[in-house]
Amino acid sequence: MGDKKNILVVSFQSLTERSGAGMARLGYYLSNELHKRGLLKEFIVYSKGKFTTPFPSAAVSPLSRYFLFVLNKFNKYFPIKPHKFRFVQEQLFDWFCAKHLEGPVDILFVTQPYLLRTFQKAKKLGMKIIFIPANPEENYINSIVTEEKQRVGIEEDDAYTYKKRIDYYNKAIQYVDVVVGSYPTVYESYSRSAYKGEVVKLIGHLKPDFKPVSPIDRPIGPELKVGYLAHTVILKGLQYLLDAWEMLMKETGNDPNLKLYIAGGIDESMHEYVVKNYLNIKNVQFVGRIGNVPDFMKDKDLFIVPSLVDGGPYTALEAAHYCLPVIITANAGSGELLGRDNSGCHIIPIKDAASIKKEILWAYHNREEAKQLGLNAKHNLDHYKMEDFISELADYLEKV
Structure with a gap:
């Protein structure tokens, strides 16, 4: 093996008490592993707050917290569309991040692509740029979301279709x-x-830091409680779950033992679409934002992830943690983990309400099998070792 490399790890998110938010969690654990191998130059995040790390790390700027504070204050009194506000933050991060490319750096490892200024400077300095995305390719997401917006008649832009952001990417x-x-x-x-x-x-x-929970022996009663939890934007696919539920209610004569619980905030344009099209469907409860996810999960019998496109939806792993059988689309990355060996999920096509309806009926009429599917999901999650993935990723960076 040649000389030791200097690797600069960059994540747009901030530190938390245990590691980092979002993809900064991967950056945190990877940086720790690279530091042990003598390969880490530094881990750059948006903000460190009061948190420290056992390896070299820094906020993208000593002033980043104050800039965020000012931006948030401005946005409070002069509201900016969320996707535009995020893009401003990403550009600000990029501007500060470019200033960290000083001294010997062989590899710039990033968890977000909106770093045009940083990348340009890195290439001038002869650095190799390696990017690990949280989500599928941006133009692919844009295509799916744009097509779906046209289908349902939503014209408002979001982070996935905002042209300036896509062009920057x-x-x-x-x-x-x-x-x-x-x-x-x-x-x-x-x-x-x-x-x-x-x-x-x-x-x-990325395996979340869940509090340990023993396998749950759910009693099987007459009801099937179906759960959905997300901050709902159009790509989360809630519209297809509600289409499926409408079909299910017609087919079963509004069977009172079938109940659907929709949790989490809903973006304004999607909220209008849901109010217009689905408020009269029977046996659906919109519970809004919830403060206690474990209580929500423990009370359900089945969990649906109908995403049109997604990276690794956290809620699918939360459901598995609480032994819920998971119905998940082929475009949501978490299905790969839950579906290993004795599968803990059923994987369905995207944009397919009929398949969602079929899976709910399967769970309703096969309660023991569905219960075992949930136990399999928890087994797959509990036995997955994220540290092996981090080590494999560090091996790759060391050898590349």
């Missing part, structure tokens, strides 16, 4: 040498895209 991704696909959906979408660099398949999942 398309300029930035040209500088990336390697994309690491850690979910099948991510690997496949980048492999099929216009991206010209190398796409490496290295499957792994």
Whole structure:
């Protein structure tokens, strides 16, 4: 093996008490492993707050917390559309991040692609840029979301269809040498895209820090309580679950033992669409934002993830943690983990209300089998070792 590399790890999110938010969690554990191997230069995050790390780390700027405070105050009194506000934050992060490319750095490892200024400077300095996405390729997401918006008649832009943001991504991704696909959906979408660099398949999942829970022996009663939990935007596919439920109610004569619980906030445009099209469906309860996820999960018998496109939806793993059988689309990366060995999920096509309805009826009429599916899901999650994935990723960076 040659000389030791200097690897700079960058994540748009901030530190938390235990690691990092979102993809900063991967950055945190990877940085720790690289530091043990003498390969880490530094881990850059948006904000460190009061938290420290056992390895070199820094906020993208000493002033980033104050800039965020000012931006949030401005947004409170002069509201900006969420997707535009996020793009402003991403550009600000990029501007500060470029200033960290000083001294010897061989590899710039990033968890987000909106770093055009940073990437341009990195290439001038001879650095190799490696990107591990949280989600499938941006133009692929844009295509799916745009098509769905046209279908349901929603015209409002969001983060996935905002042209300025997509254009910024398309300029930035040209500088990336390697994309690491850690979910099948991510690997496949980048492999099929216009991206010209190398796409490496290295499957792994970010396992949340759940409090330990013993396997749950759910009593089987007459009711089937079906759960859905997400911050709902159009790509989460709630509209297909509600279409399926409407079909189910017509087919079963509004069977009172079938109950659907929709949890989480709903974006304004989707909220209007739901109010207009689904408020009269029977046996549906919109519970809104919830403060206690474990209580929500423990009370259900089946969990649905109808995403049109997704990375590794956290809620699918939460459901598995509480022994819920999971119905998940093929475009949601968490199905790869839950579906291993004795599968803990059923994987269905996207945009397929009939398949969702069929799976709910299967769970209703096969309660013991559905219960075992949930136990399998928990087994697969509990026996998955995220540290093996982190070690494999560090091995790749050490050898590349």
